[in-house]
Amino acid sequence: MRSGPRVALVAGSVFLLLDFGRSWYARAGSAEPTRLWRADAQFAEAITWPPGHELPANAPLGQRVYAEHCAVCHGPSGHGNGPAAPSLRPRPRDFSGGVFKVKSTPASDPPTLDDVRRTIQAGMPGSSMPAWGDILSDAEVDAVAAYVRDFGPQHEWAAAAGVMPLPAALLAGASVEHGQQLYGDLGCGSCHGAQGRGDGASAKDLKDVWKEHDPPRDLTAPWTFRGGSGADALYTRMATGIGGTPMPSYADVAAPADLAALVAYLRSIARAPAWEPGGRLEGPGQSADPVRRGEYLVHAGMCGLCHTPVDPAGIYLAETHYLAGGMKIEAGAHGIFFSRNLTPDTATGLGSWTAEEIATAIRTGHTPERRLNYWGMPWMVLGALSAEDARAIAAYLKTLPAVRNHVPEPLHYGFVETVARKLTYGWPVLMPERLAYHAGNFGYERPVIIPRDLPQRVLVWLQYLVIGIGLVAWVLAPRAAVIVDGPRRGVSVIFTVLALVLAGTSVVVYRYPAIRRLPAAVVINAFASTIPQPQTEGLPPHQTALVERGRYLYTIGSCALCHGGDGAGGGKVNSSVFGTTWTRNLTAHATGLGTWSDAAVLRALSSGVGRDGRPLHWQAMIWDHVSNYSADDQHALLAYLRLLPPVERALPAAVAPGDHDCPGDTFWIGSTSLEAGCGG
Secondary structure (H helix, E strand, O other), rough: OOOOOHHHHHHHHHHHHHHHHHHHHHHHHHOOOOEEEOOOOOOOOOOOOOOOOOOOOOOOOOHEEEEEEEHHHOOOOOEEEEEOHHHHOOOOOOOHOOOOOOOOOOOOOEEEEHHHHHHHHHOOOOOOOOOOOOOOHHHHHHHHHHHOOOOOOOOEOOOOOOOOOOOOOHHHOOOOHHHHHHHHOOOOHHHHHOOOOOOOOHHHHHHOOOOOEEOOOOOHHHHHHOOOOOOHHHHHHHOOOOOOOOOOOOOOOHHHHHHHHHHHHHOOOOOOOOOOOOOOOOOOHHOOOOOHHHHHHHHHHHHHHHHOOOOOOEEEEEEHHHHOOOEEEEEHHHHHHEOOOOOOOOOOOOOOOOOHHHHHHHHHOOOOOOEEEOOOOOOOHOOOOHHHHHHHHHHHOOOOOOOEEEEEOEEOOOOHHHHHHHHHOEEEEEEEEEEEOOOOEEOEEEOOOOOOHHHHHHHHHHHHHHHHHHHHHHHHHHOOOOOHHHHHHHHHHHHEEEEHHHHHHHHHHHHHOOOOOHHHHHHOOOOOHHOOOOOOOOOOOHHHHHHHHHHHHHHHHHHHHHOOOOOOOOOEEEEOOOOEEOOOOOOOOOOOOOOOOOOHHHHHHHHHHHHOOOOOOOOOOOOHHHHOHHHHHHHHHHHHHOOOOOOOOOOOOHHHHOOOOOOOHHHHHHOOOOOOOOOO
């Protein structure tokens, strides 16, 4: 170390060796989860993909239809425990007890086969249960109805309906005023509220026989009535009750004429839906109660996609680790992130954060400790959230059950590798080629001595130490006794300044975009500018409001992140669980949704059913979360999609899992490939 050049050579070599160690450790230190386990089969049970492909060719028709179309929600054995079930609200029906909500028979009797057929054909509005009438043939409906029946107790189902239809004469002579009086006298308001909005005093405490929270229906929104909103359907619901729920039968306490009056009253308080003239947005997304609004936004939005770990079959481990974080996220040169614990655990979650700090982190990426990289936590998307909605989400997160799960800090590749790779990305967005999400929990549910991010911190501090020692040694190293003339000294100064500028620039490149001074509004507006602003001039007020709400949901959800701002899609999605698919073209072009009916689009959004009946995997198209949007918001999304400018983009059909699929759920965002598998 007797000269400056030797000092620089030795210090640089040691620095690079440590830098190589960082790159190696980022990969090795994140290779395996701390814990990898299967979801409790009683809560959710895996199926092979695509559904039903493992059945023998001579399998009974009912079994085949059920496996291909029903098991993903209701489970392979009908226990309501399909692999997509953890995110669905309400959860799919458990058929094993023989209890059905919508039927025409008295409360204590089983349903008829016609009851089950009607439910299969018409679906259950306001839930993820779609209408299959235009996809399944009559023979298929009959076969699967009989197959579902056999999951329950071995009793003989009723052969005919037990409740006669509402006589037309009774309805014609029914008094709305009498119905309103009966509404109060029979105690309907205790659950449904004085105005029928589902906000009665006991509404928060209601549970069904499956021990799930069962909120009472908003009676002013007939489009959400599971068994239909016609007069006969309302009359039947009040006469028979709703099986397995707190909604009782009133047949023993009210005469048919009284029930007809109640029907007349309920029809009188019905309001127009938001997508029809005179309607307006009045769903849970507009609730004045911040916790209720936040609960709605969290369960319908993208929080659970990353912050709830999944098992090897792609099932969310929501029963015990809902929003507890720990999912590994690979984001190219930006590093390897681990989703944060959002539960109010004081030691490992957000328990010590204020609601305002949570809302600020969601919308700007600023946390009390650091600035978040938007490719690890997409605040560039969530920045479009209104301040009111962000605070509502924060308020709800504070009410979650606390889960202890210490999530390590991100692991970054070495300084040189990170800078070199980032320089190949498009600036200023720095979009990586792909994002990958891995099964298991990479956090620590119990205290550990050496968490997975500690070795990286040691390597970083050793690099700082090498730089510090090297600078001191360079200053103290003896210099040759030569006289440097003016021009040579000037060149030396220039090179020194250039070296300092290069070093400073490299540091900025290394840290970017997780820089505190990065203006959040610029990033958020840049992302939002890629999303078309539809022309609403000339539209009626209700339609304008619907389209504007749809653009808001398209922006803050993962729609734009996966399908692109213009909705043209094309990004490859691959996983060993479901194989290869491509994000669909959502524009009005014939290669997109141009030839789809509104009903088919809504069914795909809320039930994961393609136009041809093909099931969509919930880890490739997040319909299990979108199903939790209210009907208002689902129609708002539809209204916005219908106005996206058409883009021609034909895409390949989905490909079943193969030998060369990615180990994690991988999304191509900075580039794409039409080749199936993990390559390309």
